[in-house]
Amino acid sequence: xxxxxxxxxxxxxxxxxxxxxxxxxxxxxxxxxxxxxxxxxxxxxxxxxxxxxxxxxxxxxxxxxxxxxxxxxxxxxxxxxxxxxxxxxxxxxxxxxxxxxxxxxxxxxxxxxxxxxxxxxxxxxxxxxxxxxxxxxxxxxxxxxxxxxxxxxxxxxxxxxxxxxxxxxxxxxxxxxxxxxxxxxxxxxxxxxxxxxxxxxxxxxxxxxxxxxxxxxxxxxxxxxxxxxxxxxxxxxxxxxxxxxxxxxxxxxxxxxxxxxxxxxxxxxxxxxxxxxxxxxxxxxxxxxxxxxxxxxxxxxxxxxxxxxxxxxxxxxxxxxxxxxxxxxxxxxxxxxxxxxxxxxxxxxxxxxxxxxxxxxxxxxxxxxxxxxxxxxxxxxxxxxxxxxxxxxxxxxxxxxxxxxxxxxxxxxxxxxxxxxxxxxxxxxxxxxxxxxxxxxxxxxxxxxxxxxxxxxxxxxxxxxxxxxxxxxxxxxxxxxxxxxxxxxxxxxxxxxxxxxxxxxxxxxxxxxxxxxxxxxxxxxxxxxxxxxxxxxxxxxxxxxxxxxxxxxxxxxxxxxxxxxxxxxxxxxxxxxxxxxxxxxxxxxxxxxxxxxxxxxx
Numbered sequence: 001x002x003x004x005x006x007x008x009x010x011x012x013x014x015x016x017x018x019x020x021x022x023x024x025x026x027x028x029x030x031x032x033x034x035x036x037x038x039x040x041x042x043x044x045x046x047x048x049x050x051x052x053x054x055x056x057x058x059x060x061x062x063x064x065x066x067x068x069x070x071x072x073x074x075x076x077x078x079x080x081x082x083x084x085x086x087x088x089x090x091x092x093x094x095x096x097x098x099x100x101x102x103x104x105x106x107x108x109x110x111x112x113x114x115x116x117x118x119x120x121x122x123x124x125x126x127x128x129x130x131x132x133x134x135x136x137x138x139x140x141x142x143x144x145x146x147x148x149x150x151x152x153x154x155x156x157x158x159x160x161x162x163x164x165x166x167x168x169x170x171x172x173x174x175x176x177x178x179x180x181x182x183x184x185x186x187x188x189x190x191x192x193x194x195x196x197x198x199x200x201x202x203x204x205x206x207x208x209x210x211x212x213x214x215x216x217x218x219x220x221x222x223x224x225x226x227x228x229x230x231x232x233x234x235x236x237x238x239x240x241x242x243x244x245x246x247x248x249x250x251x252x253x254x255x256x257x258x259x260x261x262x263x264x265x266x267x268x269x270x271x272x273x274x275x276x277x278x279x280x281x282x283x284x285x286x287x288x289x290x291x292x293x294x295x296x297x298x299x300x301x302x303x304x305x306x307x308x309x310x311x312x313x314x315x316x317x318x319x320x321x322x323x324x325x326x327x328x329x330x331x332x333x334x335x336x337x338x339x340x341x342x343x344x345x346x347x348x349x350x351x352x353x354x355x356x357x358x359x360x361x362x363x364x365x366x367x368x369x370x371x372x373x374x375x376x377x378x379x380x381x382x383x384x385x386x387x388x389x390x391x392x393x394x395x396x397x398x399x400x401x402x403x404x405x406x407x408x409x410x411x412x413x414x415x416x417x418x419x420x421x422x423x424x425x426x427x428x429x430x431x432x433x434x435x436x437x438x439x440x441x442x443x444x445x446x447x448x449x450x451x452x453x454x455x456x457x458x459x460x461x462x463x464x465x466x467x468x469x470x471x472x473x474x475x476x477x478x479x480x481x482x483x484x485x486x487x488x489x490x491x492x493x494x495x496x497x498x499x500x501x502x503x504x505x506x507x508x509x510x511x512x513x514x515x516x517x518x519x520x521x522x523x524x525x526x527x528x529x530x531x532x533x534x535x536x537x538x539x540x541x542x543x544x545x546x547x548x549x550x551x552x553x554x555x556x557x558x559x560x561x562x563x564x565x566x567x568x569x570x571x572x573x574x575x576x577x578x579x580x581x582x583x584x585x586x587x588x589x590x591x592x593x594x595x596x597x598x599x600x601x602x
Contacts, residue, residue, distance in 0.1 A: 022052055022095055023052050023053055023054045023095055023096075023097060024048070024052060024053045024054065025053075025054040025056060026044060026053055026054065026055055026056065027056045027057075027058075028040060028041070028044075028055060028056065028057050028058075028062075029058060030057070030058045030060035030062065035063060035065075036063060036064065036065040036067070036068065037062045037063060037064055037087075038064045038065055038066070038067075038068050038069055038087050038111075039068045041055070041064075041087060041088060042068070042069060042087075042089065045088070045089060045090065048093075049091075049092070049093065050093060050094070051090070051093030051094045051095050051096040051119065052093075052094065052095045052096070053095075053096060053097075054096075054097040054099060055097070055098050055099065056099050056101060057099070057100045057101055057103035057127070058101065058103060059100075059101055059102035059103055060103055060104070061103070061104040061105075061106055062103055062104070062105050062106070063106050063107075063108065064087045064105060064106070064107045064108065064111065064113070065108045065109060065111075065173075066085040066108070066109045066110060066111040066173075066174065069085040069086065069087070069111065070085070071083035071084065071085050072084055072085075072086060072089065072115075074112075074115065074250065074252075075252075075356075075357035075358060075391070076244075076247060076250055076252075076269075076273060076275070077273065077275045077305075077307040077308075077333070077354065077355055077358050078244075078270070078273065078302075078305055078307060078329075078354050078355065079244040079245070079247055079269045079270060079273060079301070079354060080241065080242065080243075080244045080245045080269070080354065081354075081356065081357055081391070082245060084111070084112045084115065084245075084246075085110070085111045085112070086111065086112045086113075086114070086115045087105075087107065087111060087112070087113050087114070088113060088114045088115070089115050090114075090115070090116045090117070090119055090122060091115075091116075091117050091118055091119065092117070092118040092119060093118075093119045093120075093122075094119060094120040094121050095120075095121045096116075096119065096121070096122045096123070097122075097123040097124075097125065098114075098123070098124045098125065098127070099123075099125045099126055099127075100125065100126045100127025100128075100262075101126050101127075102126055102127070103126075103127050103128075104127070104128045104130065105127055105128065105129050105130070106130050106131070106132055107129065107130070107131045107132070108131070108132045108133070108172075108173045109133075109172055109173030109174040109175065110172065110173075110174055110175045110245065110246055110268075111246065112246055112247060112248075112250060113129050113248055113249065113267070114248065114249040114250065115249075115250040115252070116249075116250065116251050116252070116254045116257070117250075117251075117252040117253055117254060118252070118253050118254065119254045119255075120254070120255050120256055121255075121256045122254060122256070122257050122258075123257070123258040123259075123260065124249065124258075124259050124260075124262055125258070125259075125260045125261060125262065126260070126261045126262070127261075127262055127263075128262070128263040128264075128265055128290075129248050129262070129263070129264045129265060129266075129267065130265040130266050130290065131172075131266050131267065131268070132172075132173065133158075133160065133171070133172035133173055134158070134159065134172075134266050134295065134297070135172070135177075135237065135238070135243070135246065135266070135267070135268030135269075135300050136235055136236065136237045136296075136297045136300055136324070137155065137159055137161065137168075137170040137179070137234075137235070137236045137237075138155075138156050138159060138233055138234070138235050138295060138296055138297065139153035139154055139155035139156055139159070139217070139233070139234050140153065140154045140187070140231065140232075140233055140234075141153055141184075141228045141229065141230050141231065141232050141233070141234055142154050142216070142230065143218075143230065144227045144228070144229070144230055145227070146226065146227050148220065149220065149221065149222050149227060150218055150219060150220035150221075150222065150227070151218070151219055151222065151227045151228055151234075152212065152216060152217065152218045152219070153216075153217050153218075153219065153234050154215060154216055155215050155216075155217060156295070157215065160172070161217075162176075163209050163210075163211055163217070166208040166209055166210065167179075167206060167208075167209060168207070168209035168217065168219075170236070170238075177237075177238035177239070177242060177243065178206070178238065178239060179203070179206065179207055179209075179236045179238070179239075180203045180236065180237065180238040180239030180240060180242070180243060181203050181236065181237050181238070181239070181240055181243065182200060182201050182203065182234065182235060182236040182237075183196055183199075183200060183235050183324070183434055184196050184199040184200075184228040184229075184232045184233065184234055184235070185232065185233040185235055185296045186232060186233075187231070187232070187233050187294070187296075189432075190296065190321075190322065190431075190432045191431075191432050191454075191456065191490065192434055192456045192490065192491060193228075193229070193232055193490075194490050194492070194556050195490070195491070195492035195559060196456070196490070196491055196492065197225075197491055197492040197493035198224065198225040198226045198492060199224050199225075199226055199227070199228040199229075199232075200224055200493075201222050201223055201224050202223035202224070203239065203240065205221065205223045206221075207219045207220070207221055207222060208220045208221045233296050235296055235297055235324075237297075237300045237324060241353070243268070243269075243300060243301075244268070244269035244270070244300070244301050244354070245268055245269060246267055246268035246269050247267060247268075247269040247270045247271070247272070247273050247301075248264040248267035248269075248270070248271045248272060248299065249262075249264070249271065249272040249273070250273055250275075251272070251273070251274035251275070251277045251280070252274075252275050252276060252277065253275075253276045253277060253359065254274075254277045255277060255278045255279055255311070256278075256279050257274075257277065257279070257280045257281070258281050258283070259272065259280075259281070259282045259283070259285050260281075260282075260283045260284055260285075261283070261284040261285075262284070262285050262286075263285075263286045263287070263288050264285075264286070264287050264298065264299060264303075265287070265288065265289055265290055265293075265298060266289075266295075266297070266298055266299070267298075267299050267300065268300050269299070269300060269301050270299060270301045270302045270303070270304070270305050270325075271287045271298070271299040271302070271303045271304060271323065272285070272303070272304045272305070273302075273304075273305045273307070274304075274305070274306045274307070274309050275306075275307045275308060275309070275358065275359070276307070276308050276309065276358075276359045276418070277306075277309050278309060278310045278311035278312075278418075279311040279312050279313075280306070280309065280311075280312075280313050280314070281312075281313075281314040281316075282304065282314065282315045282316070282318055283314070283316050283317055283318075284316075284317050284318065285304070285315070285318045286318060286319040286320070286321075287299050287303045287319070287320050287321060287322065287323050288319055288321055288322075289322060295322075296322060296432075297322055297323070297324060298321065298322040298323050299322075299323040299324065299325075300323075300324050301323065301324060301325045302323060302325040302326045302327070302328065302329055302435075303320035303323045303325075303326070303327045303328065303433075304320070304327065304328040304329075305326075305328065305329045306328065306329070306330045306331075306420070306442075307331060307332070307333065307355075307358070308332050308333055308358070308359070308360070308415065308418055309330075309418075309420055310418040310419050310420055310421070311420070311421060311422075312420070312421065312422045312423075313330070313420055313422070313423045313424075314423075314424045314425075314426075315328065315424070315425045315426070315428055316424070316425075316426050316427055316428070317426075317427045317428065318428040318429070319428070319429045320428065320429065320430045320431075320433065321429070321430070321431045321432040321433060322432045322433060323433045323434070324433070324434045324435070325433070325434060325435045326433075326435045326436045326437070326438065326439050326455075327428070327430040327433065327436075327437050327438055327455070328425070328438055328439070329438075329439040329441075329471075330420060330423065330439065330440050330441060330442045330446075330473070331439065331441040331442060331464075331471035331472060331473045332414055332415060332418075332419070332441070332442065332471070332472035332473050333350070333355055333358060333360060333414065333415070333470060333471065333472055334351060334370070334372075334412040334413065334414050334465075334466045334470040334471070334472045335348040335349065335350055335351070335360060335394070335412065335413050335414075335470070336348060336349050336350070336351045336372075336409070336411075336412055336466075336470070337369070337406060337407075337408055337409075337411040337412065337413055338393075338408055338409070339408055340402065340406060340407075340408060343397075344384070344397055344398045344399075344400065344401055344402060345395060345396065345397045345398075346395070346396055346398075346402060346406070346413075347393060347394065347395050347396075348393075348394050348396065348413055349392045349393055349394075350392055350470065351412075351466070351467070351468075351469075351470035352468070352469055352470050353392075355470060356391040356392045357391040357392075360394065360415060361383050361386065361396075361415045361417075362383070362386070363383055363384065363385060363386065364382065364383060364417075365382070365383045365415050365417040365418065366380060366381070366382055366383075366415075366416050366417045367380065367381050367382070367383060367396075367398075367413050367414065367415055367416065367417075368380050368413065368414050368416045369381070369402070369403050369406055369411055369412070369413050370411070370412050370413070370414065370466065371410065371411065372410055372411060372412045372466040372467060373410070373505070373506060373509045374505060374509040374510075374511075374514070375464060375465075375466060375474075375503055375504075375505055375516050375539075376514045377514075378403050378405050378406065378411065379402070379403025379405075379406070380403075380416070381398035381399065381400060381402065381403075382398060382399040382400070383396055383397075383398060383399075384397045384398055384399050385397040396413075412466040412470070412472075414472040416443075419442060419443045419444055420442045420443070420444045420446075421443075421444040421445070422444055422445050422446075423440075423442065423444060423445070423446040423447065424446075424447050424449075425438065425446075425447070425448045425449070425451060426447070426448075426449045426450055426451070427449075427450050427451065428451045428452075429451065429452045430451070430452070430453045430454065430455055431452070431453075431454045431455075432454075433455055433456060434456050434457075434491075435455065435456060435457050436455050436456075436457045436458045436459070436460070436461050436496075437451075437453040437454075437455040437458070437459050437460060437488075438453075438459075438460045438461070439460075439461045439462075439463065439471075440460065440461075440462050440473075440475065440478060441462065441463055441464050441471055441472065441473025441474075441475065442473045442475065443473065443474065443475060443476045444476055444477075445476065445477050445479075446475065446477065446478040446479065447479050447481070448460065448478070448479070448480045448481070448483060449479075449480075449481045449482055449483065450481075450482050450483065451483045451484070452483070452484045452486070453483060453484070453485045453486070453488065454485075454486045454487060454488065455488060456489070456490055456491045457488075457489060457491050457496045458488065458489065458496040458497055458498070458499075458500040459485045459488045459489075459497070459498040459499060459500075460480060460498070460499050460500070461500045461501075461502070462475060462478065462499075462500070462501045462502075462503075462517060462520065463500075463501075463502055463503055463504065464503040464504070464516060464517075465503065465504035466504075467504055468504070474503075474516050474517055474518070475517045475518060475520070476518050476519065477518060477519045477520075477521075478519070478520045478521070479521045479523065480499065480520070480521065480522050480523070480525065481521070481523045481524050481525070482523075482524045482525065483525045483526070484525070484526045484528075485498045485525065485526070485527045485528070485529060486528050486529065486553070487528070487529050487530055487553055487555050487556070488529050488531075489529070489531050489559070490530075490556065490559075492559050495531075495533055495536070495559075495560045495563055496531075497533045497534060497535055497536040498527050498529065498533075498534045498535065499520075499522055499534070499535045499536070499537075500535075500536050501517060501520065501535075501536065501537040501538060501539075501540055501543075502536060502538050503516040503517065503538060503539050505538065505539060510538070510539065510569070510570045510594075511570065512570060512572070512594060512596055514539075515539050515540060515541035515570075515571070515572050516538075516539040516540075517539060517540045517541065518540075518541045518542065519540075519541065519542040519543075519544075520537075520540055520542070520543050520544070521544045521546075522535065522543075522544070522545045522546075522548065523544070523545075523546050523547055523548070524546075524547050524548065525548045525549075526548070526549050526551075527548060527549065527550045527551065528551040528552075528553045529551075529552075529553055530552070530553050530554060530555045530556045530557070530558060531556075531558045531559055531560060531561075531563075532558050532560060532561055532562070532563045532564070532565060532585065532588070533560065533563040533564065533565060533566075533567065534550060534565050534566065535565070535566045535567070535568075536567045536568075537566075537567070537568045537569070537571055537574075538568075538569050538570060538571070539569075539570050539571065540568075540571045540572065541571070541572040541573065542572060542573045542575075543568065543571055543573070543574050543575070544575045544576075545566070545574075545575070545576040545579060546575070546576070546577050546578045546579065547577075547578040547579065548578075548579045548580070549579075549580045549583075550565070550579065550580065550581050550583070550584045551583040551584065552583060552584050552585050564588070564589045564590055564591035565581075565584070565588040565589065565590060566590045566591065567591045567593075568591070568592050568593070568595050568598075569592075569593040569594060569595070570593070570594045570595070571595045571596070572595070572596045572597065573596065573597045573598075573599075574592070574595050574597070574598045574599070574600070575598075575599045575600075576598075576599070576600045576601065577599070577600075577601035578601070
């Protein structure tokens with residue numbers, strides 16, 4: 001009967017459309033007797049393979065289940081590759097609009113709401129995404145026993161779980177995970193607890209679980225400096241390598257994208273991940289809980305993430321809160337050169353397993369070779385052919401001979417053809433999240449303006465490394481202007497600056513003959529924070545710090561009280577003037593080490 005009802009509805013929908021320019025508008029009316037809209041949507045998309053459609057929904061709650069969907073193997077950078085069942089699977093299409101008109105989409109089980117690949121001119125508008133079962137375990141700490149390294153948690157009623165032996169698994173419609181990566185939140189501030197690193201359990205050791213009564217579980221064997229405080233919220237998202245399976249929106253090789261007034265209330269990975277895509281605008285995009293919901297977590301990873309993207313990127317009027325990683329991360333990819341051949345060929349592999357299978361480059365792209373230790377360029381080339389032999393082994397042939405000083409294991413390679421030329425991040429808010437506000441490692445002109453940042457770790461991190469995450473991106477010009485930073489860096493694991501410029505270059509490889517980043521301007525910002533270090537800068541050619549206000553908030557005791565307010569090392573030209581420190585600590589110091597030229601006004 002249920003299948004007959006869906007078939008009838010699909011037949012009905014075929015006639016509910018009007019032409020609108022070069023798009024056919026199709027209304028998907030709400031019908032309470034239809035329990036699963038997955039086959040409805042997939043049928044319509046399959047019957048319009050070229051696109052040119054506008055799907056309209058009513059302002060109602062639509063449910064989606066994975067059961068009727070065929071799995072598709074997806075390579076998703078910085079997430080977990082694998083078979084994904086996708087509700088809105090848009091492939092090789094153009095001029096497609098998904099307009100929720102205020103609809104709420106509720107997903108059940110392990111599925112990806114939106115995947116857009118090989119497409120052009122795609123809009124997703126006016127809708128919310130949520131899941132019936134969340135991919136994080138949350139519970140309130142009701143009792144602690146520091147002497148025996150144990151604590152007792154009241155697990156949320158909406159978090160199904162089971163205990164086998166002494167191992168707890170939290171569950172969803174068609175999935176379950178053991179415990180893994182964890183963090184502790186303060187329910188009053190909705191932020192990670194101050195110095196939360198002291199409560200972090202080393203996830204390589206499994207916590208022992210014992211059910212005291214339904215929903216009340218005692219955990220023992222915690223490998224942390226301290227047990228979490230009573231009243232705090234314990235959050236776990238499962239093991240590393242298994243907890244980034246279900247992003248909210250995946251954009252792959254797609255161009256001219258608008259995401260407008262879309263809220264990802266929860267997902268089991270990044271809320272939005274874009275890879276090898278161009279010209280993207282996010283307007284009014286958010287990771288915000290449903291009003292009245294007291295859960296701590298929205299996305300279990302980054303709110304947004306952009307890998308090997310190019311053209312223009314705009315993030316405006318966005319709210320990124322309660323995710324378990326950064327608000328955004330913009331970067332390219334370093335591959336590790338593993339073999340050299342005499343015929344202009346070399347083999348390369350990805351340095352991090354969550355980059356494996358990435359497109360990386362196409363024939364005709366320009367690539368740059370760098371020394372993995374110093375991050376200095378050692379030559380360039382143009383790709384003549386690519387043989388993707390497996391997800392983690394590519395063989396490249398270049399037009400001309402390879403640089404003489406390329407050495408397997410010591411050389412990395414990046415694509416310099418596809419780059420973000422212009423980035424604007426304006427009128428956005430970042431709060432309540434683990435990790436940083438923004439990570440920026442991309443060339444081109446970047447403007448960060450009129451935003452509010454209150455993240456657990458660094459405010460804005462400008463990095464680049466070829467040894468762990470293998471995220472490339474020497475920057476050209478970044479302007480950070482008229483923003484507000486509040487109590488950044490409460491995590492406690494390591495010093496976190498408001499502006500942290502820290503390409504991963506070991507001390508022995510640093511010098512003044514090459515600067516990894518070019519020009520960074522920190523201007524007109526209001527910094528109100530409790531810890532001592534505001535700016536850390538390494539290997540910047542030109543750093544301008546002007547007309548900022550620095551206020552000691554005294555909200556918490558400083559975690560790293562002996563650090564300098566500014567620590568600049570191996571920089572070219574440092575200019576600092578017009579800054580106001582009247583409300584900052586009187587004992588503030590500035591540390592300069594091996595900088596070519598400095599102009600500092602007291």
